[in-house]
Amino acid sequence: MFDFNLFTTAIFGWPLAKGALLTLVLSVSVMAVSLVVATFFGLAAGSGKKPMRWLIGSYVWLFRGAPALLILLFVWNGLPQLSPVFRATWFTPFVAAFLALMLIQVAYLTEILRSAFAAVGKGQREGAAALGLHRWHTFILITLPQALRIAVPSLVNEFISLLKATSLATVISLKELMTVTQFAIATSFRFLEWYGAALVYYMLMVSVLTFAQSRIEAVLSRGHR
Amino acid sequence: MFHERSSADAADIMPEMPAIRLVNVNKWYGTFQVLHDVSLTVERGSRVVICGPSGSGKSTLIRCINRLETHQRGDIIVNRVELTDQLSKIDRVRSEVGMVFQHFNLFPHLTVLDNCTLAQRWVRKRSRKEADEIAMAFLERVRIPEKAQRYPGELSGGQQQRVAIARALCMNPSIMLFDEPTSALDPEMVKEVLDTMVSLAEDGMTMVCVTHEMGFARQVANEVVFMDGGKVIERNTPEAIFSAPSKERTKRFLSNLLH
Numbered sequence: 479m480f481d482f483n484l485f486t487t488a489i490f491g492w493p494l495a496k497g498a499l500l501t502l503v504l505s506v507s508v509m510a511v512s513l514v515v516a517t518f519f520g521l522a523a524g525s526g527k528k529p530m531r532w533l534i535g536s537y538v539w540l541f542r543g544a545p546a547l548l549i550l551l552f553v554w555n556g557l558p559q560l561s562p563v564f565r566a567t568w569f570t571p572f573v574a575a576f577l578a579l580m581l582i583q584v585a586y587l588t589e590i591l592r593s594a595f596a597a598v599g600k601g602q603r604e605g606a607a608a609l610g611l612h613r614w615h616t617f618i619l620i621t622l623p624q625a626l627r628i629a630v631p632s633l634v635n636e637f638i639s640l641l642k643a644t645s646l647a648t649v650i651s652l653k654e655l656m657t658v659t660q661f662a663i664a665t666s667f668r669f670l671e672w673y674g675a676a677l678v679y680y681m682l683m684v685s686v687l688t689f690a691q692s693r694i695e696a697v698l699s700r701g702h703r
Numbered sequence: 704m705f706h707e708r709s710s711a712d713a714a715d716i717m718p719e720m721p722a723i724r725l726v727n728v729n730k731w732y733g734t735f736q737v738l739h740d741v742s743l744t745v746e747r748g749s750r751v752v753i754c755g756p757s758g759s760g761k762s763t764l765i766r767c768i769n770r771l772e773t774h775q776r777g778d779i780i781v782n783r784v785e786l787t788d789q790l791s792k793i794d795r796v797r798s799e800v801g802m803v804f805q806h807f808n809l810f811p812h813l814t815v816l817d818n819c820t821l822a823q824r825w826v827r828k829r830s831r832k833e834a835d836e837i838a839m840a841f842l843e844r845v846r847i848p849e850k851a852q853r854y855p856g857e858l859s860g861g862q863q864q865r866v867a868i869a870r871a872l873c874m875n876p877s878i879m880l881f882d883e884p885t886s887a888l889d890p891e892m893v894k895e896v897l898d899t900m901v902s903l904a905e906d907g908m909t910m911v912c913v914t915h916e917m918g919f920a921r922q923v924a925n926e927v928v929f930m931d932g933g934k935v936i937e938r939n940t941p942e943a944i945f946s947a948p949s950k951e952r953t954k955r956f957l958s959n960l961l962h
């Protein structure tokens with residue numbers, strides 16, 4: 479039977495809240511860093527020199543192709559075998575998960591941003607150049623806002639996928655939402671209540687993201703009918 | 704009008720110095736030569752109209768003047784600055800030269816007012832208040848101040864092109880380049896844009912216009928340049944070139960234009 483009291487205790491209790499917080503911090507930090515890195519990659523992939531484009535193309539090919547679980551395990555177990563640097567105490571499950579998910583996320587976001595930058599016409603950059611605006615001003619003030627308008631739905635999709643992909647880090651014992659849920663179940667054997675509570679947390683986070691998406695889209699689509 | 708010139712003030716420019724001088728300019732796109740030994744002088748305060756068949760290199764030529772395109776051989780001197788790869792020179796030239804494009808190239812995500820103030824604030828470093836005042840003055844001038852808070856997408860083509868002219872004027876250029884400014888417009892909107900250009904010409908603006916509006920050329924041009932195949936075929940006053948073109952190709956092009 480479904481124990482409603484246990485369900486609400488699970489939702490409002492510390493373990494899941496802390497797990498969800500870790501999931502959130504991991505997702506947000508991976509997304510933030512990936513966005514910055516992918517912006518440069520996307521720019522270079524669209525306008526850089528040929529070797530640069532080839533390098534970024536290979537990177538995207540590798541990290542979009544490889545399964546997330548494999549990369550996660552590779553980073554956590556493989557890197558320490560590669561160099562003693564990764565055997566030090568700073569290399570925690572959180573750092574490993576951050577690194578692995580970021581490598582993957584950058585690959586996806588690079589593709590999205592590259593095509594969004596390309597979709598902003600050459601005429602926009604020329605109009606800005608004729609006014610004397612420099613490349614970086616033009617990029618920040620003209621290209622980026624228009625490219626983001628195009629890219630936001632895909633970027634939010636990737637953010638949601640990332641949020642869920644953090645649950646893979648349970649295999650390297652990161653105490654994120656799924657791991658703490660499994661811990662609770664291991665001692666209580668109450669599957670429905672704990673899985674249900676975890677689901678509530680995931681849905682809550684995804685809903686906030688979806689809401690944010692609609693607000694951001696509204697702001698960025700000003701001037702477009 | 705509101706501001707002293709940024710790079711070259713009046714005393715700096717000698718009267719005999721032409722605004723624009725092109726000497727034997729050659730340009731290639733890969734192996735395809737677009738411009739062949741093009742020479743052109745535009746005196747301060749004069750208006751030059753460039754015409755010629757599609758693909759003859761008119762856009763390329765005019766875009767070399769503000770370095771949207773690079774030339775490979777020959778000299779381009781704008782207000783005594785010789786255009787090279789040097790960024791500071793490109794900046795100086797662009798601060799003196801405004802450009803109006805066939806497809807307006809307004810920024811769709813910014814209001815009309817912000818389109819006109821963006822470069823003022825980031826390039827000229829004017830305060831928002833000052834930039835707004837200058838922008839409103841030029842929007843008045845192109846007779847469209849009531850659209851300041853609208854977005855370009857909400858305006859007709861003719862209105863957008865007038866905003867584009869105002870946007871360029873806000874930077875206080877001493878030279879204006881026009882690349883087929885009325886070609887993308889519905890016929891009923893051509894006049895409002897041409898009227899704006901005529902009034903600019905009457906104020907003594909140095910202008911280089913790629914256009915096939917021969918009425919406009921007759922009214923304001925000091926010189927008409929006919930181009931074909933990347934070469935200047937013929938150049939003369941509008942009266943002379945329209946009544947008695949000396950080259951067969953010019954004659955054929957102009958008669959096609961009239962029929």
Ligand SMILES: Nc1ncnc2c1ncn2[C@@H]1O[C@H](COP(=O)(O)OP(=O)(O)O)[C@@H](O)[C@H]1O
Nearest residue numbers: 732735737755756757758759760761762763764
């Ligand atoms: N970016 C480019 N790359 C290669 N060829 C170009 C490019 N831009 C223009 N051309 C070619 O150069 C020639 C002149 O073009 P353009 O200056 O646009 O002519 P116009 O403005 O007189 O119609 C055309 O044959 C055109 O196809």
Ligand SMILES: [Mg+2]
Nearest residue numbers: 761762763883
């Ligand atoms: Mg053209």
